[in-house]
Amino acid sequence: MSFQIQSYEFAETMEQTEIDYMVDRMHAIRERPGNPMGIEIMKFGGATAFFSKEMPWPQFNTVKGISLDDLHVLDEIIEFYRSRGSRLQFEIIPTKAKKELMKVLFERAFYQSDFHATLYGHPFEMSMSDGPITIRELEADEINLYAEIHCLGTGLSLSGMSYVADNNRVLLNREGWRFFVALVEGTPAGVGVMYMNDGLASLTFATTLHEYRNKGVQKALLERRITEASRNNCKFIISQAAYASTSFRNMERSGMRLGYTRATWIKG
Incomplete structure (x- = not known):
């Protein structure tokens, strides 16, 4: 099986794939009558901010796609969540993890709390396992x-x-x-x-x-x-998992390969 040669462009394709499914998922939930989960999706420069009033968990209150080019809207993003009484996290892929961005996040009392892996592969017709x-x-x-x-x-x-x-x-x-x-x-x-x-x-x-x-x-x-x-x-299958977790290892056994590990930044 051949794999995509890693590049900045392909890393951003993988990131955009995750953003796209989250946007579609959150749109679908927001379309429920009366928007009972209090869903909002906002664009700030190149970053996409997801918010849910009734689902306070990090995956529903997160900022994806942020880069150094978005420094001018960073305080606006932070205020968006503060005004709604919500904590937020920034998810930053390696190609966008510039030291200037990290420095400003640190100055705003954020710190890196975790890594999360993104894996990819080429889909193919697999022979399904025999058994029960x-x-x-x-x-x-x-x-x-x-x-x-x-x-x-x-x-x-x-x-x-x-x-x-x-x-x-x-x-x-x-x-x-x-x-x-x-x-x-x-x-x-x-x-x-x-x-x-x-x-x-x-x-x-x-x-x-x-x-x-x-x-x-x-x-x-x-x-x-x-x-x-x-x-x-x-053309590609893409997924996320905690690094070296059981899910990560299962994906590798199925032919997927590590694309990158992205950093998670939260407020201290």
Whole structure:
């Protein structure tokens, strides 16, 4: 398998892919009647700011795409979140991590708290694993099943299941989005999601119930989504994971390769 030679342009393509699926996801949630999650999406120069009043978690209150060229709007970005009573984080890819930007963030009392990896690969038709695991698309009436596995697999309380269901129901039949469920001997054990747009496929989410881990469920979900990307003529598959995590290693085993690690900056 051949890989893309790394370049500044390709790094920004990978970053833009993540921005695109987040924009589409947040737009879909915002389109719910009355915008109950309080979604706002703002552009500040080349940066995209995501905000949710009712979902205070970092992934919904984050700034992507910021670069040195956006220093003139940095204080405006910070004020956007401050005025809404929200914490924020900046996600900065290596090609945009210039020392002048880092210095100004530090002067505004931000510090780097984490790294997160982005991986990529070329999709191809994979031979699905033999055995007790089957992968199929989620049915329209199974969004509660998806939400239950999502919560249990990620450690969220089942009290939030209705919110997860509502915020993903709007994606289920939306153009570009595909949902899959993994079954072990007929029992639902994991879920995976992907978003395809403009020849690029983002593997946006996957989780497995604790009792079914280390049985090949994630591998099977990856294989199915990589195959679907190939069948839909996507040029690249792109995904994110904690560096050297189980998800990271599963992606490498499926033929994906590290593109970069981006830095996460939060306020002290």
